[in-house]
Every structure is written in C-alpha cells, then in structure tokens.
Amino acid sequence: MDSIKKENQIEGVIIQRLQVISDDRGSVLHMLRNDSSLFENFGEIYFSEINPKIIKAWKLHKNLTQNITVLMGRVRLVLYDNRPSSKTAGEIAEYGIGRDNNHCLVQIPPMLWYGFQSLDNQKALIANCTDQPHNPLESESIPIDSDKIPFQWNSKK
Numbered sequence: 001m002d003s004i005k006k007e008n009q010i011e012g013v014i015i016q017r018l019q020v021i022s023d024d025r026g027s028v029l030h031m032l033r034n035d036s037s038l039f040e041n042f043g044e045i046y047f048s049e050i051n052p053k054i055i056k057a058w059k060l061h062k063n064l065t066q067n068i069t070v071l072m073g074r075v076r077l078v079l080y081d082n083r084p085s086s087k088t089a090g091e092i093a094e095y096g097i098g099r100d101n102n103h104c105l106v107q108i109p110p111m112l113w114y115g116f117q118s119l120d121n122q123k124a125l126i127a128n129c130t131d132q133p134h135n136p137l138e139s140e141s142i143p144i145d146s147d148k149i150p151f152q153w154n155s156k157k
Helices: none
Strands: 014-017 020-023 026-029 044-050 055-061 066-072 074-081 092-098 104-108 112-118 124-130 139-141
Touching: 044 112, 066 074, 066 092, 074 124, 092 104, 112 124
Parallel strands: none
Antiparallel strands: 014 104, 020 026, 044 124, 055 112, 055 139, 066 104, 066 124, 074 092, 074 112
C-alpha cells in the first residue's frame, strides 16, 4: 500500500490507500496494522458520526497523532497548517475521502487544524486511531467561521 502524494499536501500528513475486500456478503475495510510504517503507538480508537451535510470544525491536537479513515459515506477533510517552522505554513489542503472511491488512511500529525464535512445525504462514519488516549487539555477548538483560518466552509459545495 503506497502513500499518495498530493501537490497541496501539508508537511507531515501522509495519505495511504487502504485495501477493501468485498464479496456478496459485504466488505472488510483495512485501516491500520501494528506492522505498518505509519503505526507509532496505540492510544485509543473511536468513531465519530457526522450528520448529513454537517460540518465539524475546527480542532487542533498539540501532541496527538491521528490516523483516520471513513468507514461509511464521504467527507471533505480540510487541514490548515499554522506551524511557523513548517514548509507548508499558511497552507490549506482539502481531501475528499470515503467509500467507494477513496478508501484511505490519513495520518494527521500534531499542531494542524482540521475539520470535516459530510458530503452525502446520509451520516458519515469516521474511525480515528490515535497514538495516545484523548486528553481535553491537549486540544483546542475554535468555531467553523473563525477568522484564524482562511477557509470558508459555506462557499464550498
């Protein structure tokens, strides 16, 4: 499974195609194995639902690395890099991820702002395998329309 290189990729973000094994009974969706080059440590795994056309943004983790994949539906993942020492400081990256056309794992390193929007008329389901248990003291959240991030959700369709 090779990483996908994107022109607008944010420094430190890795996108890796994932295997889907399907037959007439259903599908097995791979996510992350402990022998993967992307696996660092297990903290916790949790699932996040996004209601149809809803936006969940903006959040930043100071120390936590996230490994996310979309199990059901499709989402727009938007990342903003405001790390002063990053080669991509000030950049925005948008990714359309999810079933059936782009089943992948996105590894988001610490100190990046991120948000999700469901793109379908059904709930989207995201799995997040982090490298440490969630600690509310190590994360920050700001409103979706914050002028801290140069991105307008409502103008994106």
